[in-house]
Structures are given as C-alpha cells and as structure tokens.
Amino acid sequence: MGNLDGGSATHPSLSVLDAGDAKPPRHLPPGAPERHPQGVYPSCFDALLSEDVAWLLKATEAPHAPQAGPEQCPIIDSQLVSPGQGCSLSPQLEEQVEEGSLEQVQTLVVGEVMKDIETACKLLNIMADPMEWSAGNVQKWVLWTEHLYRLPQVGGAFRELSGRDLCAMNEEDFRQRCLQSGDVLHAHLDIWKSATWMKARCTLEDNKISEREELWAEADSSCSGQPIHLWQFLRELLLKPHTYGRCIRWLNKEKGIFKIEDSASVARLWGLRKNRPAMNYDKLSRSIRQYYKKGIIRKPAVSQRLVYQFVHPV
DNA sequence: GAAGAGGAGATCA
C-alpha cells in the first residue's frame, strides 16, 4: 500500500470524514481512472462517503439475482440490512441518517466493505489492490464476482488482462467486453479500487482487530504462505454466514456441526481457491471423508445428508 | 438420483 501517512486527507472525497461538512465531488468522469500519486485510488468512495450511502447498496445489488438472500448483498452485513428487506436501509440506518450521524454510518459501511474484500482476497489468494493482479488473478476475481452476483458467465472476455489493464478500463470498456454484466463487474471493481485507497489511508489509524478477524487469522493459513486445508476453508466459509450462509451454515456451532446447503457452490468455491476448475462435490466430499481417519471431521451422531461435524469445534 | 463410504492410483508442493 502506498500512501500511509494516515494524517491529513489528501483526497477531497475524504474531507467528509475529517470535517463532516464538506460536500465531496461525486463520480469520476467515465474515462480512465485517476491514480493517486502515491499509488492508491481516489474513486467511487466520492459517492460512498458523501450523502448517498444507498449508492453502495445499489451498486452491490445483483441485477440478475432471482431472489433476495445474503449473497445478494455480500458487502453489507446484517447490521445494515434487516432480514427480508433485501438491500433497503434498515430502520437503524435510517435513524442514524436522520440524526445526522452519517459519518458513523459511512465508517461502518466502509468497514464492512473492507472486511468482505479481505475475505475474498484470502479465499482467492489474491492481493486486495487490483493493480497488483496477474492475468490469473483477474480471472479468479471475474469468476468470483460471477458467482457472488450470479452473473451470466463472461467466458474469456477478460482473459489475459492484468489487473493494471483492468483498472485502466472504464464502464464502457467493460460493457464492450461483456454486454450483460460489464456494468456490474465495473462497479464491483470500482469498489475494490476504492477500498484499497481507503485502506491505505486507514491502516495506521485502525488498530482494532475484531473477534471475527482473530478467528480468521487463526483459521486462515494463506496468511502464512501455507497451502490452505479443506477443513480450514470450510471453517472460513462458516465464519462468514452473511456471505456464504446460503452455501454452508452452522447447525450447532458449539458442537461444530454444519450443513452444506449448496454442495455445488461450495465445491466451486473450493475449486476456485485451489485452482481446480474440475472440482465437484463428489471429490470434495471424498476429501472430507479423508478427515474421518484423521479425527478432524466426522459425521454427527445422528447422520444426515450433507451434515458434518468438526471433531474440535471453534 | 443424489449422497455417503471407502479403495486405490495420480498429482503436487
């Protein structure tokens, strides 16, 4: 990360966090994205940090999603989105806006965005900064975004593009390569770019590590450069119920009992993580069964389909 | 038909 001075806000869009009164400029022009001199991005957080929090909610909505559910709002956790409300503002959020506590709301939203991007980075084993992505990383990100928003598959539309190439493309470029979902991919990339910029600014200020992040650090071996194990990967998914609850969820967290709700999706995610495009549930379940002998995972006392149990719960 | 169980050889870091 480039700009770590952390003290003065060097981009106008951030003044809202510092002063709370300035109206930041809205969007960048639709040309190539500006690159901050220090190597980070001033971008759509102009919108995110201004009066329109709903912009993010809208941008993260899945236009092709058939139903409301946690996966349709992967970036906004339940603190902001009430169950059954889809991506509308929760009463709590509305109240805060009415009270003029927009700054706190914005900080909350930014925090949630960053958490989810961090999660995706760990699962895909890619850098948070799109400028650092290789062509392979770009492919992973595209596949991931397709899965997350249930977009039609773009195939090789972005093949052989590096992250730098991708960042240089505007929305129209995305649409030209992928008519159906180019706009969503562009919006999603914009959020990543903006989060990178925000993270660079906030790194020195943010020393608080949430309980969940500690669990992540414990569970995630990708931080240490070690290959991730399947049981770790499953636990990572289970620790993000807002994002992956539709695929896998706890039945009894205390006992470590979980259920794979969408076997195909879990297998696809595992395949993405391990660069095994041919992964399926048959193979994944075989790997899970290998854990029986090792005493890592077992079937619960009352055996049910797609239900497994960690021998040593979190 | 999908999921579960497990054997056995291949692959990869």
Added chain:
DNA sequence: TGATCTCCTCTTC
C-alpha cells in the same frame, strides 16, 4: 511424504 485429487464401485437414503 502428506494432502489432496481423481476415478471407481457399492450402498444407503
């Protein structure tokens, strides 16, 4: 060499 991955057959739900 360990940890899967892959393919397979048979059984159970």
